[in-house]
Amino acid sequence: MQKTIAKERKPLGPRIKKYWQFYLLFIPVLAFVIVFHYMPMYGIVYGFTEYKVGQSPIWVGLDQFKKLFGIVAADATPIQKQLAALKAQPFWTAFGNTIVFSVIKLLLNTGFAVLISIFLNEMISTKFKKITQTIIYLPHFMSWVVTSSVFTLLLAVGQSGLVNNTLKSLGLINESVNYLAQPGTWKIWYYIINVWRETGWQTIIFMATLTGIDPGLYEAASMDGAGRVKKIQYVTLPALGNTIITVLILNLAKIMNLFESVFVLQNDAVRNATNVLQTLVYYEAFNSGAVPDLGYSVAIGLFRSMVGLLLMLVCNIASKKVRGRGIM
């Protein structure tokens, strides 16, 4: 009430004057945001140029995007069409991988996190529960480089490879397998490593929801004769429902950001099959062998940003519908 009165009384000029020190305080923050976030946005224009390193950029309009999607003029010869499709192949693979990796990873992580939370919630000994939580949060604080290093050593073919040696001594395989050098096994291990690192951390939010459940609901359920399974089915799961949807929406909005986890696990043998958009940008710009065309990389990045923005907006609407408030 008082706020509105104050607003009505004071005109804009004096109010700005009153807050001049705050504007001054905000200048460093603003400077950082402008230099590291807004100025790079201007760099998007390079996506409409051909920009060979060491030369000045040449305006080419939408040519980079045509190359990206493999679009050719209608009167192009079949060979030209094939060539364009071949050139666009890495982009489409990377785009597909970005979505498939993120979505499967998200579903696996969330699924396991929900399972673990439910059973952790059933545990009686609070001490054991606390220790378990401490341990399962642990991998989250290891960087992706450390995580990938740990698993690269564990999956090694030589003497130190724990996984190969264990499987061999169990008689499950005869020869050591280089898991990270074949796209098929690489992807499986990519998901395993992600679950290992992130599932525990994801339980935090579900555990917070579960501790918020009114114990009266469980008591009432017991009085109604509900066993453990029924209680989980009718009390725990419905209570988690909204949180699960929230987690899915929040993470879906960010799926285009996939980079480091893929990048640090890649090697030359699987690179082309496992690229995501962000890694493709990196290899095109920094590691393509020939003189890189930065314009092409910028175009891929711009496409990624636009899809990311679109996902954000869609998820924001979904979030408003489901839980009554947006994600932004």
Place this chain on the structure above:
Amino acid sequence: MAKKNNVPQYVTPSGKVVTGPSKLNKPKSPYEVFHFINGLVFIIVCLIILIPIWKILVDSLDLTTGSGMRLFPEKFGFDGYVSIFTDKSLLLPLGISFLTTLCGTFLGLTLSTIGAYVLIQWEMPGRTLLGNLLMFTMIFSGGTIPTYIILNNLHLVNTLWVVILMPAINVYNLVLMRNFFEGIPASLFESASLDGCTPWQTFYKIALPLSKAALASIGLMFAVAYWNDYTNYRLYASDRNLYNLQMKLRDMISSSDQPSAVGSATENTIKNAVIITAILPFMILYPFLQKYFVKGINIGAVKE
């Protein structure tokens, strides 16, 4: 939807009538089979998490070349760790990691708290505009290559400045900080300014001392991000002389860069020792500061 509606039914009196008295107040027995299996499952889960880390730790302390799975090192020795401190190409990255983490965390906290403090001034003209200006960067970015080109024009590429300055502005952390400040009663700020405090004095005499827990949480988030930073180095500061521990480790593992064996430490021992060194600072802090580590995500979950 139908299942959801079942939940409140249990508290209605009609529900209570249905159940027989025999099932009332069934005591929770800790010796139930379920709890035994549940405990066992979680012991296995914990082992799955710990075995890889334990294996690395054992190998980092083992001086034999052959290394299958053992619970303890065969030939125990700290030579792997000693070589980190004697080999300059390993010591420098470690120093750079510490330097950037300390500077970056301090800078990051400064920017987040100042920004958050300005954004809670409800009557300040342009507050919403400034807030939106920050929020927009969370949903749209220029991308890595435009950033590289711009930073290159500013002569920031391949300097330590870029890896210290760039992650310091973190809008997500700033928003968390703002949410925390919003919880401080406005009357405290008002009375401070009535007593003649300047905004700056109110900031460091009222706002900061009242938010120690949030400062610890967000400071830890910054510290972890700086210590673990790999992407910014790889993209904008990949000069060999600027490597932090993560960059160095990645190079060692992808085997383009082998450490020179020192004393009786083999390559493998050194690799494992570097991995342990890269996680050690937070593994030591973590058990004591777990609540601050975990708090960050909860501030974000409750209010966003």
